[in-house]
Amino acid sequence: MSRDKLILAIQSKGRLAEQTQEFFAQSGVPVITGAGREYTGSIKGMDDVDIVFLQSGEIPGQLESGSVHLGITGEDLMREKCFQMDKNLFVLKPLGFGRADLVVAVPRAWIDVDDMADLDEVCADFHIRHRRRLRVATKYLSLTRDFFARHGIADYRIAESLGATEGAPASGSAEVITDITSTGATLMANHLKLLDDGLILRSQACLAASLRAKWGPRALASLRRLLDMVEGKARAADMQVVRFTAGRNKAALQRVLKSLTTSGCKVTLEGASGRLQCANDDVHSVIGALHGAGCAGISAARAEYIFSEHAPVFDDFVRRLKKS
Amino acid sequence: MRIAGMPDYDTKTLARLGAQDAKIAPVFARHGYARIEPPVIEPADVFLEQSGEDIRRRLYVFNDPSGAELCLRPDLTIPACRMYLRGAHKRGPARLWYNGPAFRFQAEGEALRPNQFLQTGVECLGVTDAAKADAEVLGLTLQAVAAAGLNNFEVHIGDLGLFFGLIDKLDIPARWRERLKHQFWRPDYFRTLLSRLAKGGMNGAQQRGMFLASLNGLNARQVRASVEEMLRLSGINSTGGRSIDEIAARLMQQSADAEAGGLSQEIIDLLNRFFRVSGTPEAAVRIIRDIAKAARVSLKDEISVFERRLALLRAQNIDTSKFRYAAQFGRTLEYYTGFVFELRAPRMGEHAQIAGGGRYDRLLKRLGAAREIPAVGSAIRAEWLLAACGGNS
Numbered sequence: 208m209s210r211d212k213l214i215l216a217i218q219s220k221g222r223l224a225e226q227t228q229e230f231f232a233q234s235g236v237p238v239i240t241g242a243g244r245e246y247t248g249s250i251k252g253m254d255d256v257d258i259v260f261l262q263s264g265e266i267p268g269q270l271e272s273g274s275v276h277l278g279i280t281g282e283d284l285m286r287e288k289c290f291q292m293d294k295n296l297f298v299l300k301p302l303g304f305g306r307a308d309l310v311v312a313v314p315r316a317w318i319d320v321d322d323m324a325d326l327d328e329v330c331a332d333f334h335i336r337h338r339r340r341l342r343v344a345t346k347y348l349s350l351t352r353d354f355f356a357r358h359g360i361a362d363y364r365i366a367e368s369l370g371a372t373e374g375a376p377a378s379g380s381a382e383v384i385t386d387i388t389s390t391g392a393t394l395m396a397n398h399l400k401l402l403d404d405g406l407i408l409r410s411q412a413c414l415a416a417s418l419r420a421k422w423g424p425r426a427l428a429s430l431r432r433l434l435d436m437v438e439g440k441a442r443a444a445d446m447q448v449v450r451f452t453a454g455r456n457k458a459a460l461q462r463v464l465k466s467l468t469t470s471g472c473k474v475t476l477e478g479a480s481g482r483l484q485c486a487n488d489d490v491h492s493v494i495g496a497l498h499g500a501g502c503a504g505i506s507a508a509r510a511e512y513i514f515s516e517h518a519p520v521f522d523d524f525v526r527r528l529k530k531s
Numbered sequence: 532m533r534i535a536g537m538p539d540y541d542t543k544t545l546a547r548l549g550a551q552d553a554k555i556a557p558v559f560a561r562h563g564y565a566r567i568e569p570p571v572i573e574p575a576d577v578f579l580e581q582s583g584e585d586i587r588r589r590l591y592v593f594n595d596p597s598g599a600e601l602c603l604r605p606d607l608t609i610p611a612c613r614m615y616l617r618g619a620h621k622r623g624p625a626r627l628w629y630n631g632p633a634f635r636f637q638a639e640g641e642a643l644r645p646n647q648f649l650q651t652g653v654e655c656l657g658v659t660d661a662a663k664a665d666a667e668v669l670g671l672t673l674q675a676v677a678a679a680g681l682n683n684f685e686v687h688i689g690d691l692g693l694f695f696g697l698i699d700k701l702d703i704p705a706r707w708r709e710r711l712k713h714q715f716w717r718p719d720y721f722r723t724l725l726s727r728l729a730k731g732g733m734n735g736a737q738q739r740g741m742f743l744a745s746l747n748g749l750n751a752r753q754v755r756a757s758v759e760e761m762l763r764l765s766g767i768n769s770t771g772g773r774s775i776d777e778i779a780a781r782l783m784q785q786s787a788d789a790e791a792g793g794l795s796q797e798i799i800d801l802l803n804r805f806f807r808v809s810g811t812p813e814a815a816v817r818i819i820r821d822i823a824k825a826a827r828v829s830l831k832d833e834i835s836v837f838e839r840r841l842a843l844l845r846a847q848n849i850d851t852s853k854f855r856y857a858a859q860f861g862r863t864l865e866y867y868t869g870f871v872f873e874l875r876a877p878r879m880g881e882h883a884q885i886a887g888g889g890r891y892d893r894l895l896k897r898l899g900a901a902r903e904i905p906a907v908g909s910a911i912r913a914e915w916l917l918a919a920c921g922g923n924s
Contacts, residue, residue: 314770316767316769316770316775316778317771317773318758319782327710328709333773338897339580340580340583341772348587352585352587358720359717361713361716362713363583364584365579365584377771382773398767
């Protein structure tokens with residue numbers, strides 16, 4: 208890979224990989240798999256970006272060591288696998304897909320256990336009765352450990368799970384689990400129940416930047432462009448562009464445009480023809496107001512992208528990068 | 532590439548550490564302690580089971596080629612105890628000492644501590660006179676650091692026996708007692724627990740109010756039957772590692788506790804007053820006696836052990852009035868059961884804690900002994916002691 212390219216790591220397989228590709232495609236920057244090479248790719252129209260396809264578990268580590276600039280994976284994995292996430296990573300954007308909750312679940316038969324305080328008591332009691340610590344099956348060792356510590360629970364053992372964690376209580380390899388659940392149906396099927404205050408983390412896919420990677424001017428410029436595209440697309444999805452031709456009553460139009468500007472619409476008027484951007488939900492009331500002011504030739508349409516001259520996320524990242 | 536936190540012992544440092552060892556060894560030998568060297572590599576499981584999950588973040592865990600999960604020992608007390616249990620001393624008292632490396636991972640950005648360090652320690656195992664053994668081990672530690680040349684340090688002490696004794700004598704449900712004892716090492720959570728218990732226990736138990744009320748007055752067999760019925764109605768046929776009796780027993784306790792109401796303000800005040808006690812041991816013991824008296828709780832036995840220990844230390848010409856006692860002080864290791872102490876050289880900053888130890892009467896049984904074996908030990912951080920003594924030989 209040539210110097211100072213932006214390297215973006217995304218998952219090579221699984222549901223999140225598909226959703227990530229979909230996300231880039233919808234943002235107008237589709238991912239192209241490298242010809243004949245399965246592990247690298249590029250983004251259409253952005254020559255300064257290289258894509259590497261990695262296993263989901265590898266992405267946090269690569270971000271933390273700085274071997275990639277950007278990465279997309281679940282927040283759960285980033286928090287679990289990163290040694291010092293807050294120091295080495297900067298979460299640019301939660302992406303709204305790949306939603307999953309990491310939760311504590313116990314056997315439904317434990318009708319005497321509803322919350323973490325109950326579990327604390329049962330842990331202590333279990334240790335005395337069974338002469339060993341209660342086991343918690345999980346793939347998320349560090350998130351579980353921190354969560355249990357916050358609830359003052361110390362009398363337990365983690366049984367690291369490699370496969371289907373939710374089956375651990377039934378197979379006898381653990382008593383309790385912490386696991387990712389998106390619906391809760393799997394828990395029910397395995398005779399498990401959530402604890403009332405057992406939500407460890409509400410996770411979704413995130414775009415994160417490494418604070419440890421070498422950020423040259425080209426890589427930064429590419430990041431800025433990529434964010435512009437992604438945010439421009441997201442903005443365009445929320446907004447409509449309304450075009451109109453001013454009528455005779457200039458004063459009435461000025462009053463309406465002024466009030467629309469204060470309520471957040473972006474208005475441009477060149478001679479008699481004008482256009483404004485407004486939120487999808489406001490489009491009917493905006494059109495009504497323009498009619499009222501005697502405008503003609505009103506149309507509303509979606510833009511492909513709506514760009515902004517401000518890039519707050521990018522600016523925050525650059526500030527943070529300078530500090531670290 | 533050098534691994535951060537792994538020390539290089541150069542010739543000069545080795546000579547100094549060797550010289551320090553040569554000064555300390557005769558002190559231990561004079562008191563009948565035999566030198567041992569337990570294995571550096573131990574099963575990871577033992578430390579996780581005894582010290583809890585919190586140790587995992589500090590533990591160097593790895594697999595040997597056969598797949599067994601092993602670790603580098605994070606301290607020498609557990610390896611020394613395991614060696615004792617394997618050895619010929621099995622049935623009798625033993626006085627052991629060691630000087631060897633221990634390994635604890637320190638994350639970058641945490642206090643700058645080495646990942647590998649030397650522990651010079653003693654373990655006094657199977658001696659039934661607790662006060663005497665406690666005084667012997669602290670006395671020995673003080674002599675050892677004095678022999679190494681350290682004379683400017685503080686001695687901090689605590690006694691979990693007083694706290695456990697106090698809790699045991701409170702008129703509260705037994706399971707609340709266990710929880711309170713359990714949270715001694717986590718003062719923040721201890722406060723949360725107090726306010727929870729003041730409200731009559733846990734949220735979960737309140738939700739179960741109706742069901743618990745329906746159990747009131749039933750005997751164990753009837754409660755068991757009603758739990759079974761409830762599980763059958765819900766179509767649950769596996770109990771996931773706890774027996775129905777276990778679940779029924781806890782529900783019965785909760786049902787009884789629900790009648791008893793919350794933890795009284797009187798008891799909360801008592802505990803808060805107790806935890807505020809600090810100062811010289813002599814003054815502290817007077818205050819604790821007053822607190823106990825006002826609460827109409829007898830701590831006679833616990834206080835007499837405390838005072839006898841002090842007397843035995845004074846008999847070794849140790850000025851115990853210079854010690855600093857704090858009721859809150861329990862060190863961070865949960866296996867302590869009684870007397871605990873630390874030697875600190877404040878001018879050493881991050882590396883102030885030169886030595887520490889305490890009584891751990893339950894550990895040996897948990898490690899496989901047939902019964903509880905009284906035990907007390909102490910460990911000196913050899914490099915920090917050397918630094919505190921100015922590194923001079």
